Amino acid sequence: MNAVDRSMLGRAFLVLNSFGVERPRLTQSELSRRTGLPLPTVHRLCGQLADHGALERDADGRYEIGVRLWELGALAPRAHGLRQVAMPYLEDLYEATHENVQLIVREGLEALYIERLSARGAVTVVGRAGGRLPLHASSGGLVLLAHGGADLLAEVLEAGLARFTPNTITTEHRLRSTLAEIRRAGYIVCREHLNVGTLAVAAPILRANGAVVASISVVVRAADDPAPLIPALRAAARGISRGMA
8 A cells, every 4th residue: 555545535535446336335344355444444434434425324334425426526627517518419419319429538548438318219338427438449438549649559558458349459450540540530430349239439529729638429239320420420529629619
Protein backbone atom coordinates (compact mmCIF):
# COMPACT_ATOMS: atom_id res chain seq x y z
CA MET A 1 0.00 0.00 0.00
CA ASN A 2 1.54 3.33 -1.06
CA ALA A 3 1.52 6.63 0.84
CA VAL A 4 -1.67 7.82 -0.86
CA ASP A 5 -3.50 4.61 0.02
CA ARG A 6 -2.38 4.93 3.65
CA SER A 7 -3.99 8.37 3.97
CA MET A 8 -7.57 8.67 5.21
CA LEU A 9 -8.72 9.84 1.79
CA GLY A 10 -6.83 7.04 0.07
CA ARG A 11 -8.38 4.41 2.34
CA ALA A 12 -11.84 5.87 1.76
CA PHE A 13 -11.35 5.53 -2.01
CA LEU A 14 -10.12 1.97 -1.57
CA VAL A 15 -13.48 1.23 0.02
CA LEU A 16 -15.50 3.08 -2.64
CA ASN A 17 -13.55 1.53 -5.50
CA SER A 18 -14.42 -1.94 -4.21
CA PHE A 19 -17.96 -1.53 -5.51
CA GLY A 20 -18.85 -2.29 -9.10
CA VAL A 21 -21.56 -3.56 -11.43
CA GLU A 22 -20.90 -7.15 -10.40
CA ARG A 23 -20.68 -6.26 -6.70
CA PRO A 24 -23.04 -3.34 -5.93
CA ARG A 25 -23.54 -4.42 -2.29
CA LEU A 26 -20.77 -5.54 0.05
CA THR A 27 -20.43 -6.41 3.73
CA GLN A 28 -17.70 -4.93 5.89
CA SER A 29 -15.91 -8.29 5.86
CA GLU A 30 -15.98 -8.36 2.05
CA LEU A 31 -14.70 -4.78 1.94
CA SER A 32 -11.90 -5.70 4.32
CA ARG A 33 -10.83 -8.59 2.07
CA ARG A 34 -11.04 -6.51 -1.11
CA THR A 35 -9.16 -3.51 0.26
CA GLY A 36 -6.67 -5.30 2.50
CA LEU A 37 -7.67 -2.96 5.32
CA PRO A 38 -8.27 -4.22 8.89
CA LEU A 39 -11.92 -4.80 9.73
CA PRO A 40 -11.98 -2.09 12.47
CA THR A 41 -10.66 0.44 9.93
CA VAL A 42 -13.32 -0.59 7.41
CA HIS A 43 -15.98 -0.34 10.12
CA ARG A 44 -14.91 3.21 10.94
CA LEU A 45 -14.65 4.28 7.30
CA CYS A 46 -18.04 2.83 6.39
CA GLY A 47 -19.64 4.70 9.28
CA GLN A 48 -18.06 7.99 8.25
CA LEU A 49 -18.90 7.53 4.57
CA ALA A 50 -22.49 6.63 5.45
CA ASP A 51 -22.80 9.70 7.68
CA HIS A 52 -21.90 11.87 4.67
CA GLY A 53 -24.16 10.03 2.22
CA ALA A 54 -21.35 8.44 0.22
CA LEU A 55 -22.49 4.97 1.31
CA GLU A 56 -25.87 3.60 2.34
CA ARG A 57 -26.57 0.50 4.45
CA ASP A 58 -29.40 -1.85 3.55
CA ALA A 59 -31.58 -3.93 5.87
CA ASP A 60 -29.16 -6.88 5.63
CA GLY A 61 -26.21 -4.82 6.78
CA ARG A 62 -24.58 -4.60 3.36
CA TYR A 63 -23.28 -1.31 2.03
CA GLU A 64 -23.93 0.27 -1.37
CA ILE A 65 -22.93 3.52 -3.04
CA GLY A 66 -24.95 6.47 -1.72
CA VAL A 67 -26.96 8.97 -3.72
CA ARG A 68 -24.70 11.82 -2.58
CA LEU A 69 -21.87 10.45 -4.73
CA TRP A 70 -24.20 10.46 -7.73
CA GLU A 71 -25.11 14.08 -7.00
CA LEU A 72 -21.46 15.09 -6.87
CA GLY A 73 -20.57 13.07 -9.96
CA ALA A 74 -23.33 14.77 -11.94
CA LEU A 75 -21.53 18.09 -11.37
CA ALA A 76 -18.33 16.97 -13.15
CA PRO A 77 -17.87 19.58 -15.93
CA ARG A 78 -16.52 17.11 -18.49
CA ALA A 79 -19.65 14.99 -18.23
CA HIS A 80 -22.30 17.49 -17.11
CA GLY A 81 -21.59 20.26 -19.64
CA LEU A 82 -21.15 17.80 -22.49
CA ARG A 83 -24.33 15.95 -21.58
CA GLN A 84 -26.34 19.18 -21.44
CA VAL A 85 -25.22 20.14 -24.94
CA ALA A 86 -25.60 16.61 -26.32
CA MET A 87 -29.00 15.56 -24.98
CA PRO A 88 -31.22 17.25 -27.62
CA TYR A 89 -29.15 15.64 -30.39
CA LEU A 90 -29.10 12.27 -28.64
CA GLU A 91 -32.87 12.42 -28.31
CA ASP A 92 -33.28 13.31 -32.00
CA LEU A 93 -31.00 10.44 -32.97
CA TYR A 94 -32.93 8.10 -30.71
CA GLU A 95 -36.25 9.14 -32.27
CA ALA A 96 -34.78 8.56 -35.72
CA THR A 97 -33.43 5.09 -34.92
CA HIS A 98 -35.23 3.77 -31.80
CA GLU A 99 -32.03 1.92 -30.99
CA ASN A 100 -29.21 2.32 -28.46
CA VAL A 101 -27.73 5.83 -28.62
CA GLN A 102 -24.63 6.46 -26.49
CA LEU A 103 -22.37 9.33 -25.44
CA ILE A 104 -18.78 8.39 -24.56
CA VAL A 105 -15.68 10.06 -23.14
CA ARG A 106 -12.24 8.63 -22.45
CA GLU A 107 -11.11 7.87 -18.91
CA GLY A 108 -7.59 6.48 -18.91
CA LEU A 109 -7.45 3.44 -21.17
CA GLU A 110 -11.21 2.94 -21.14
CA ALA A 111 -14.30 4.36 -22.79
CA LEU A 112 -16.66 5.80 -20.17
CA TYR A 113 -20.34 5.82 -21.15
CA ILE A 114 -21.92 8.93 -19.66
CA GLU A 115 -25.32 8.61 -21.33
CA ARG A 116 -27.38 5.96 -23.09
CA LEU A 117 -30.87 6.08 -24.56
CA SER A 118 -32.43 2.70 -25.41
CA ALA A 119 -35.77 1.59 -26.80
CA ARG A 120 -37.57 -1.30 -25.14
CA GLY A 121 -37.06 -3.51 -28.19
CA ALA A 122 -33.50 -2.42 -28.92
CA VAL A 123 -30.75 -5.02 -29.16
CA THR A 124 -29.06 -5.90 -25.86
CA VAL A 125 -25.67 -4.25 -25.47
CA VAL A 126 -22.63 -4.73 -23.25
CA GLY A 127 -22.14 -2.08 -20.60
CA ARG A 128 -24.37 0.66 -19.24
CA ALA A 129 -24.48 4.38 -18.61
CA GLY A 130 -21.72 5.04 -16.09
CA GLY A 131 -19.90 1.89 -17.16
CA ARG A 132 -16.58 1.43 -18.93
CA LEU A 133 -15.39 -0.60 -21.89
CA PRO A 134 -11.96 -1.09 -23.50
CA LEU A 135 -10.97 1.51 -26.06
CA HIS A 136 -9.84 -1.04 -28.65
CA ALA A 137 -13.02 -3.12 -28.57
CA SER A 138 -15.79 -0.49 -28.55
CA SER A 139 -16.81 1.75 -31.45
CA GLY A 140 -16.83 4.94 -29.39
CA GLY A 141 -13.56 3.93 -27.76
CA LEU A 142 -11.88 3.37 -31.12
CA VAL A 143 -12.93 6.86 -32.24
CA LEU A 144 -11.38 8.35 -29.11
CA LEU A 145 -8.26 6.23 -29.54
CA ALA A 146 -7.92 7.31 -33.17
CA HIS A 147 -7.61 10.92 -32.03
CA GLY A 148 -5.77 10.31 -28.76
CA GLY A 149 -2.20 10.50 -30.02
CA ALA A 150 0.76 8.16 -30.21
CA ASP A 151 1.36 7.94 -26.45
CA LEU A 152 -2.18 6.75 -25.77
CA LEU A 153 -1.93 4.14 -28.53
CA ALA A 154 1.37 2.90 -27.09
CA GLU A 155 -0.26 2.52 -23.65
CA VAL A 156 -3.20 0.59 -25.10
CA LEU A 157 -0.90 -1.74 -27.01
CA GLU A 158 1.26 -2.29 -23.93
CA ALA A 159 -1.81 -3.15 -21.85
CA GLY A 160 -2.82 -5.78 -24.40
CA LEU A 161 -5.72 -6.15 -26.82
CA ALA A 162 -8.17 -8.49 -25.11
CA ARG A 163 -10.46 -10.56 -27.32
CA PHE A 164 -14.22 -10.47 -26.72
CA THR A 165 -15.50 -11.98 -29.98
CA PRO A 166 -13.88 -13.44 -33.10
CA ASN A 167 -14.14 -9.93 -34.64
CA THR A 168 -12.39 -8.03 -31.85
CA ILE A 169 -9.27 -6.17 -32.98
CA THR A 170 -6.37 -8.01 -31.34
CA THR A 171 -3.34 -7.15 -33.52
CA GLU A 172 -1.33 -3.95 -33.71
CA HIS A 173 -1.42 -3.91 -37.52
CA ARG A 174 -5.22 -4.14 -37.68
CA LEU A 175 -5.63 -1.59 -34.90
CA ARG A 176 -3.36 0.95 -36.59
CA SER A 177 -5.09 0.53 -39.96
CA THR A 178 -8.53 0.86 -38.32
CA LEU A 179 -7.53 4.05 -36.52
CA ALA A 180 -6.16 5.51 -39.74
CA GLU A 181 -9.45 4.73 -41.50
CA ILE A 182 -11.42 6.44 -38.70
CA ARG A 183 -9.36 9.60 -39.14
CA ARG A 184 -9.87 9.47 -42.90
CA ALA A 185 -13.61 8.67 -42.96
CA GLY A 186 -14.73 10.49 -39.82
CA TYR A 187 -16.64 7.51 -38.41
CA ILE A 188 -16.37 3.77 -37.82
CA VAL A 189 -18.62 0.73 -38.26
CA CYS A 190 -17.89 -2.13 -35.85
CA ARG A 191 -19.67 -5.41 -36.54
CA GLU A 192 -19.59 -7.76 -33.54
CA HIS A 193 -16.36 -6.33 -32.11
CA LEU A 194 -17.56 -6.40 -28.51
CA ASN A 195 -20.46 -8.84 -28.43
CA VAL A 196 -21.95 -11.21 -30.98
CA GLY A 197 -25.16 -10.01 -32.59
CA THR A 198 -24.57 -6.25 -32.54
CA LEU A 199 -23.25 -3.60 -34.90
CA ALA A 200 -22.10 -0.19 -33.72
CA VAL A 201 -21.47 3.04 -35.62
CA ALA A 202 -19.57 5.89 -33.94
CA ALA A 203 -18.34 9.39 -34.77
CA PRO A 204 -16.25 12.01 -32.93
CA ILE A 205 -17.33 15.16 -31.10
CA LEU A 206 -14.91 18.07 -31.40
CA ARG A 207 -14.21 21.31 -29.59
CA ALA A 208 -13.73 24.55 -31.53
CA ASN A 209 -9.97 23.94 -31.66
CA GLY A 210 -10.50 20.58 -33.39
CA ALA A 211 -9.67 18.43 -30.36
CA VAL A 212 -11.84 15.33 -30.02
CA VAL A 213 -13.42 15.34 -26.55
CA ALA A 214 -16.06 12.62 -26.88
CA SER A 215 -17.80 10.29 -29.28
CA ILE A 216 -21.36 9.31 -30.06
CA SER A 217 -22.50 5.87 -31.15
CA VAL A 218 -25.57 3.92 -32.23
CA VAL A 219 -25.81 0.16 -31.63
CA VAL A 220 -28.16 -2.00 -33.72
CA ARG A 221 -28.47 -5.66 -34.68
CA ALA A 222 -25.55 -7.13 -36.58
CA ALA A 223 -27.78 -7.99 -39.54
CA ASP A 224 -28.89 -4.36 -39.98
CA ASP A 225 -27.54 -2.15 -42.75
CA PRO A 226 -25.45 0.63 -41.14
CA ALA A 227 -25.60 2.94 -44.19
CA PRO A 228 -28.84 4.74 -43.19
CA LEU A 229 -27.44 5.40 -39.70
CA ILE A 230 -24.26 7.15 -40.77
CA PRO A 231 -25.71 10.50 -42.02
CA ALA A 232 -27.90 10.88 -38.92
CA LEU A 233 -25.05 9.96 -36.60
CA ARG A 234 -22.61 12.37 -38.21
CA ALA A 235 -25.19 15.16 -38.24
CA ALA A 236 -25.76 14.66 -34.50
CA ALA A 237 -22.00 14.66 -33.86
CA ARG A 238 -21.60 17.92 -35.80
CA GLY A 239 -24.47 19.49 -33.91
CA ILE A 240 -22.97 18.58 -30.54
CA SER A 241 -19.58 19.82 -31.72
CA ARG A 242 -21.06 23.18 -32.66
CA GLY A 243 -22.72 23.35 -29.25
CA MET A 244 -19.41 22.61 -27.54
CA ALA A 245 -17.82 25.50 -29.43
